[in-house]
Amino acid sequence: MMSKTWQKPLLAVLLVLAIVFPMLAANDYYIYVMSLAYIMAIAAVGLNLILGYTGQLNLAHAGFMAIGAYTVGILTVDYGVPYWVAFVVAGALSAIIGFFAGLLSLRLKGHFFSIFTLCVGFMIYLIIEKWDALTHGTVGIIDIPAPTGVGPIRFDNTWAQYYLVLFFLVVSLWLMSRIVNSLLGRAFIAIRNGEDLAETLGINLMRTKVLAFVLSTFYAGMAGALYAGFVRFIGPAMALESHTFDMIAFILVGGIGTLFGPLLGAILLTWLTQSLQFLQDFRMIVFGPLLILLVMFFPQGLIGYWRERQARRAAASVQDRRLQRSVVGPQQEVGTNA
Amino acid sequence: MLEIQGLTKRFGGLTAVRDVTTTFDKGRINAIIGPNGAGKTTFFNLVSGYHKPTSGRIIFDGQDVTGLRPDQVAKLGVARTFQSTTLFDKATVLDNLIVGHRLRTTSTFWDVVLNTSRLREDEHRCRAKAEEVLDFVGLSSVAHHLAADISQEERKRVAFALALATDPKIVLLDEPAGGVNPEETLGLAELIRKMIRKGLTVCLIEHKMDMIMSLADKIVVLDHGEMIAEGTPAQIRSDQRVIEAYLGADYAAA
Amino acid sequence: MNIFFQQVLNGLTLGSVYALVALGLTLVYGILHIPNFAHGALYMVGAYMAFYLVGSLGANYWVAMAGAALVVALLAVLSDRFIFHRLRNAPPLHDMIAAIGLLLFLEAGIQAIWGAEFHRLAPPYPQIVRLFDLVAPAQRLIIIAAAFGLMFVLHLFLTRTLTGSTIIAMAQNREGASLVGIDATKVSVITFAISGALAAVAATLFAPINLIYPSMGHLVIMKAFVIIILGGMGSIPGAIVGGLVIGFAESFGAFYVSTNYKDIIAFALLVLILSFRPQGLFPSGARA
Numbered sequence: 001m002m003s004k005t006w007q008k009p010l011l012a013v014l015l016v017l018a019i020v021f022p023m024l025a026a027n028d029y030y031i032y033v034m035s036l037a038y039i040m041a042i043a044a045v046g047l048n049l050i051l052g053y054t055g056q057l058n059l060a061h062a063g064f065m066a067i068g069a070y071t072v073g074i075l076t077v078d079y080g081v082p083y084w085v086a087f088v089v090a091g092a093l094s095a096i097i098g099f100f101a102g103l104l105s106l107r108l109k110g111h112f113f114s115i116f117t118l119c120v121g122f123m124i125y126l127i128i129e130k131w132d133a134l135t136h137g138t139v140g141i142i143d144i145p146a147p148t149g150v151g152p153i154r155f156d157n158t159w160a161q162y163y164l165v166l167f168f169l170v171v172s173l174w175l176m177s178r179i180v181n182s183l184l185g186r187a188f189i190a191i192r193n194g195e196d197l198a199e200t201l202g203i204n205l206m207r208t209k210v211l212a213f214v215l216s217t218f219y220a221g222m223a224g225a226l227y228a229g230f231v232r233f234i235g236p237a238m239a240l241e242s243h244t245f246d247m248i249a250f251i252l253v254g255g256i257g258t259l260f261g262p263l264l265g266a267i268l269l270t271w272l273t274q275s276l277q278f279l280q281d282f283r284m285i286v287f288g289p290l291l292i293l294l295v296m297f298f299p300q301g302l303i304g305y306w307r308e309r310q311a312r313r314a315a316a317s318v319q320d321r322r323l324q325r326s327v328v329g330p331q332q333e334v335g336t337n338a
Numbered sequence: 339m340l341e342i343q344g345l346t347k348r349f350g351g352l353t354a355v356r357d358v359t360t361t362f363d364k365g366r367i368n369a370i371i372g373p374n375g376a377g378k379t380t381f382f383n384l385v386s387g388y389h390k391p392t393s394g395r396i397i398f399d400g401q402d403v404t405g406l407r408p409d410q411v412a413k414l415g416v417a418r419t420f421q422s423t424t425l426f427d428k429a430t431v432l433d434n435l436i437v438g439h440r441l442r443t444t445s446t447f448w449d450v451v452l453n454t455s456r457l458r459e460d461e462h463r464c465r466a467k468a469e470e471v472l473d474f475v476g477l478s479s480v481a482h483h484l485a486a487d488i489s490q491e492e493r494k495r496v497a498f499a500l501a502l503a504t505d506p507k508i509v510l511l512d513e514p515a516g517g518v519n520p521e522e523t524l525g526l527a528e529l530i531r532k533m534i535r536k537g538l539t540v541c542l543i544e545h546k547m548d549m550i551m552s553l554a555d556k557i558v559v560l561d562h563g564e565m566i567a568e569g570t571p572a573q574i575r576s577d578q579r580v581i582e583a584y585l586g587a588d589y590a591a592a
Numbered sequence: 593m594n595i596f597f598q599q600v601l602n603g604l605t606l607g608s609v610y611a612l613v614a615l616g617l618t619l620v621y622g623i624l625h626i627p628n629f630a631h632g633a634l635y636m637v638g639a640y641m642a643f644y645l646v647g648s649l650g651a652n653y654w655v656a657m658a659g660a661a662l663v664v665a666l667l668a669v670l671s672d673r674f675i676f677h678r679l680r681n682a683p684p685l686h687d688m689i690a691a692i693g694l695l696l697f698l699e700a701g702i703q704a705i706w707g708a709e710f711h712r713l714a715p716p717y718p719q720i721v722r723l724f725d726l727v728a729p730a731q732r733l734i735i736i737a738a739a740f741g742l743m744f745v746l747h748l749f750l751t752r753t754l755t756g757s758t759i760i761a762m763a764q765n766r767e768g769a770s771l772v773g774i775d776a777t778k779v780s781v782i783t784f785a786i787s788g789a790l791a792a793v794a795a796t797l798f799a800p801i802n803l804i805y806p807s808m809g810h811l812v813i814m815k816a817f818v819i820i821i822l823g824g825m826g827s828i829p830g831a832i833v834g835g836l837v838i839g840f841a842e843s844f845g846a847f848y849v850s851t852n853y854k855d856i857i858a859f860a861l862l863v864l865i866l867s868f869r870p871q872g873l874f875p876s877g878a879r880a
Contacts, residue, residue: 057685199388202440284697296679
């Protein structure tokens, strides 16, 4: 809301930085890592909608990302479906499964919802692992084709794929900013603040929560579909809850319930684990305590902290202006029933 | 306006509200009093749709609303406040109020994606409504304060404003003056009268007897879930059962 | 007959292990309203402790079990004092995320020390017991006997001692309990200690006929959650009955339906039941 004047230039600078990043990067591997961070950020942005804005801890999110990835993997590898057709189907299928899962799980509140979704995620994992005939079981799917070219643009190299992923990231963030800054977003936030009060304000709890859930699973599915075409190998482990936990860590570090928090967290933590190679397998030795310390001492995250300061400063400046005005023209703001 | 017929609510073996029949007239201030655990808040929860009654009917504005969901009841024009209101502390007071008028708007998810004129119109109306009700409760001066920074009494007023933003016909207030000082209580009482002047109907639960006696047109007394008396403050004050059950000998003497 | 008996035996073994894990989870939930996602990791640490004590220090099986129980109980108490207790006024989301953080840390920590590979605890009682024409591995009988013995002791503790009845009282009514002046700190320390010890004992009992690896707690904790949702959060009989129901469903499901999908049975049951009864089977203990 506030500080709109310099928000736009800042965003423009960030976008330019993202665009020139491949030219500045020392090697293709860095571009690859950054692309991966963007893909995880898209999934995390989706999780943030249901977790950060609507206040429901969905622990099946990685499962929905896996559904998107497997849809692309199975359709392209086993059925020869063109990548982009599979891509669209992946988004739609994740959202449809998300709709039914949401309908079922959102009848439960608070802790029960989280426990239930933990089980839903694990079921997705087990089904992927056990249903050999469809999913190739524990072997996973290899040799997934890269996204096919669109017009003159081809996506068979790291650079092109980076820009493709960046494009979807920007679209994701743009759509999310539309959603969370609209009346709909206010309804989500109202539910997070208190379901009873939200209902009293005439918000249909079930319908609104299911919508948030479906949108978040749609984001997960799209991220999964991009992942499949980018990494080109997928295994059942991507549905495991530990990947949901990764995304929760991204969101908490960057700022829960903020638009750019998940992106900031995804980039920071991805580079942190990359630069500390020995951490690869043991990143959770650091992430685990980090999660605990964050919720104990810094629950609002980096962007949340920054925004809080902004909000406070803005509120203070409005107050100042009002004080000055009331000196000039007294009685203006006095309540009618004073 | 609001007609209650034989309303009963049982939780397991416990009867929280037993066979209550009464009416709340339009444009009046109605009060529900009774000792703690008398079933007052349960009564509100029944009327506003949080609990489904075990038996009995609730007629609002000529329409049977028994068993409707809270959001459906709200759309028909029943607003309520809670004993404590959780606001989004990191947003401004005005921001907190905008969602209050959402139920009177029609824009959908696709309007959001396409950023249609209907959505912009709706958002404009919600903002205007928020400003209007904030002005009505006398809080325009704190519109841009963070919700975390306002006083207890201002919180109470914001809760009123949030209820009013839904464009209700009747407002149910759960302990509107709980936790505020006597002077502020007078201000809130005046605000309630102002709501009546605007054409609203009010129904409140309150423990502050002075406030009730001077404010209410009609009082309903609950005790152990049963209605033991109803009438004007004067009738209630002299009702023997009420004096025994609730007001106590001290009050009768005073 | 024999095959059917084997399935009953399997069901009882699984069910009693699940029940022990679910009991600890439900006690903590009943008293502190924390769904302790790290409980499965405590179970896993218990198995590793027993493995270490027996394998590296050559301890007796039962001594190792006591040692594992002690270490994990301490770990559980520390997690309460340093994490959950400090978050008692935070939004419920924070408890859950902190529990997840603890889970991640314990798993990665164990993996850093012992690696990701499978380990085995040498069976202390490899004998086969024969009775008429029925055969049973001794370890399974030990699991069942020890688990039910422990549940009986727990029952005595909860019903016959002052501390135990305080825990029950607090599980039933937190606000009421604090009004009566119950020492909440003491109760939560004891509850966490019991829940940790139960998890470690369950893991040590089960370890000789199972594999030990860092993520071994995942399935168990999720099944334990299923059990306490079905049995009513905070309900002790619910956890025992629920544990046995899931244990039998799995052993018979694996035999008559499919071994491959036996792990899904518990979750399918959960989905099915919650679709028709969102408040669980025994809603009295459930609080949203």
